[in-house]
Amino acid sequence: MEQPTKLGQAGKALVIVVVVALVAYPLLGVIGTSLASQSDIITSNGLVLWPDHPNLDAYRTVFTGGVVTRALLVSLGVTLVGTLASLLCTIGMAYGLSRREVVGSRFILMTALFTMLFHAGVIPNFLLVKELGLYDTFAALVLPTMVSAFNLVVMRAFFMNLPEELYDAAKVDGAGDFRILVRIVLPLSKAVIAVVGLFYAVAYWNAYFNALLYLGDNDKWPLPMVLRTFVLQGQSLADGSVGEATSPQQAVQMAVLVVAVVPILLVYPFLQRFFTKGVLTGAVKG
Template sequence: MEQPTRLGRAVKATVLVLVVAAVAYPLLGVLGTSIASQSDIIRSTGLVLWPDHPTLDAYRTILTGGVVTRALLVSIGVTVLGTGASLVVTVCMAYGLSRREVTGSRLILMTALFTMLFNAGIIPNFLLVKGIGLYDTYASLVAPTLVSAFNLVVLRAFFMNLPEELYDAARVDGAGDLRILLRLVLPLSKAVIAVVSLFYAVTYWNAFFNALLYLDGSDKWPLPMVLRTYVLQGQSLSSAAAGESLAPEQAVQMAVLVIAVVPILLVYPFLQRYFTKGVLTGAIKG
């Protein structure tokens, strides 16, 4: 491979700096505005990158009770339980579909892949959720998206690439499918399971459409619905958060946005070392 020229390195460095600046500017603006005082916001007439009078009044407002605190707890519960349930179902289904001796596995796989191309639509999904008694329950935030066909295919490809000799040796030792899955397959699949877990967690954490369709009332809203209603649509959040607020409305809205973004930013570094290995699963065979 040819060594890059000085001009090539300079261009790459310039592009990288511009990309980082384009990402960092709005992030710093949101963070700075969330801790800005009313005078800082009025003076800047927009996002505050560096407030002269920083204050945590906006975070006190939204974390001392009210709709934001309740929505945060709902999002955490739905993300944790939903990710766990999706992993259990997806791993078990992928393991079964990876075994060639399972009758009808190809038909089931084709059915799962069919859902990646065609969707029943909003009205049939709504009627189904309501018909099975999940309407206006937290289960409606998990059940319709319990299994992702993409994640299923990724896990199945990884399980099929494991050496068949390992399965044969385990069966010679008297291990059944459940023991093989728990003692053999899962320990060898930490990378891909970490990546799939991140995909599911991000999906559940950011999802608001199911809540918009299936929840009747704001008492069960997850955090993305609060963002949509009070931040994007511009409705007043200070009174809904915790009574009378000392923080400016714009600072409260940006504080909610920070709280919605930070959990994923904190989780990602712990899974980053698995990410590259996991996303390349199935790309190289042999």
């Protein structure tokens, strides 16, 4: 490969700086506004990058009322349980579909791919969830989206890239499919499992549409629903004590947004080193 020129390196550095600035500016604005006082918000026309009078009143307001705290716990539970269930189902299906000797594997794979192109629609899904007795339950936030066809294809491709000799050697030693999966395939697939797990976790954490459709009890709302209702629609979080808060409304809205974003920001750095390897290896067959 040719060595990059100084002009090329400067261009890449400029692009990186611009991208970082585009990402960091709104993030700093949200954090700064959540810490700002009313006078800081008025002076800065609503967007505070560096508050002159920083305080945590908005966060005290958010966590005092109980609405955000309850929604945060719901989102954590749904994300943890949903990600674990989705990984178990996806790993099992991907391993089965990666073995050519499995009868009907191609038909099942085509059926899964079909769901990427065609969707039943909101009304049939709602009727199905209601008929199964899942309406207004936390299971409705997990079961309808438990397996993603895209993640299934990525993981299947990764499993198919593993050397066939490993499977043959394990079978010669008397290992069954379950033991091969647990003792050989999974230890070699940490990268793709981490990436697919991150995809599932982000999807469950950010999902609000299923909650909007399938949950009638506000006490079961996950954090994205509270975020949508309070920040985007401007409705009050108050269930008593929150309505009497003295912190600025805009600061409270930004504090809710920070609470919703921070957990994923904390998880991502630990999985970043697996991201490129897992996606590229699982997406390329050869």
